[in-house]
Amino acid sequence: MKAVFFKGSPPAGRDPLSNRAAAAVSAVLKSRGWETKAFPLAAMDIKACRGCFTCWTRTPGHCVIRDDDQESILRAWAGAERIILLTPVTFGGYAPELKKALDRVLPILLPFFIRIQGETHHPQRYPLPRRLLAVGTLKQEDAESEGAFRRLVGRNALNMGDVEATTLVFSGDASLAEMERRLGQEPFFGAEAS
């Protein structure tokens, strides 16, 4: 199984809960033996999307910004069957560390329109049967932020081609072992490699 892991934790030390969640995801991925490309986004040079749509018109599939680290993400996404997003829940959404990379994945879509669940969306440039896992962390339990986060992941799943999505939110002082246990139970990860 090929997976892409977007590690959207803030720079080291700023958010131990989010770093712990990232370590738990990595451990479960390792136990499954998946071929994973993990991207430590806070440490990566990813510039802001320019909103120019060059990736759909002038150079289809290629972003106009070539002098940063985003291309490795596009390469990995093209062949991935599992997408994992990890982020501190930020105002009910994603932190900028994760979002800066997601804003730049427009090249993996086609410009045209299709209908999904009665709404307009874009077709995938690299169609594959994908699944999405979103892991959020919240320093304190907060039902409103968690609800908004879950709805947002649901919308992202539609935009990725109505993929099956799982959302997990860890809050408070959830331990590494507890996170690993909960993640390991998710059908998203399937059975442990023998």
Next chain:
Amino acid sequence: MSSRKVLLLVASPRGAASTSRSLGEHLLAGLEERGMALKTLQLYPALGDERKMSELLAAIELCDLLVLAFPLYVDQLPAPLIDLLRQVAERRNGQARTGQALAAIVNCGFPETAHCRPAADIVRLFAVQADFRFLGCLATGMGGAIGNRSLAKAGAIVRHQRKALDRAAAFLCESREIPADVVALMGRAMMPRWFYNFVADRGWKKAARKYGSSAKLFDRPYAGSEGA
């Protein structure tokens, strides 16, 4: 006459040519008529520019009403705007209420306004966490139909949006919440969905012809490459 200050923050990389700016400026005109003092700032030119960024953060602290105007990116706010809001919330952490108010205008490229719902959630939750009174989020789909035109120049297609922004101005200048019927009016379709989609599809093909890339529109440059 009120001398309350409104700051319009345009958070689109398309800056002066953005739909966000056209919508924001229309609202501002209504607020100016009602005696508010106006200021407009662009977020993107301040990225990586410490002086501009600190001016922007200072302006946010000084305004009575902050209006965020932004495009929907991947179902929510563009990354640089989330980054800015996180900075604002962190700087205010633990400070007493400021009495400032916040409203937002979001537009998206798909024809359905419903795509913008998570963005409305996010600005509301930001307002709560950063001690702004949240006065509402005006959202519209079909943003591509406005392009870089002012709403006056965009003609009859944006009549609902013009009216909604005019009516919203009357509430915002009194620091009152934008009523639900005004939010609904803002979200009304500018044209039939099939027509918007037809014109947009044709637009992509036309642009590709201009660049000589028509045969490449469906290219998969990373198929079969590393990780694929």
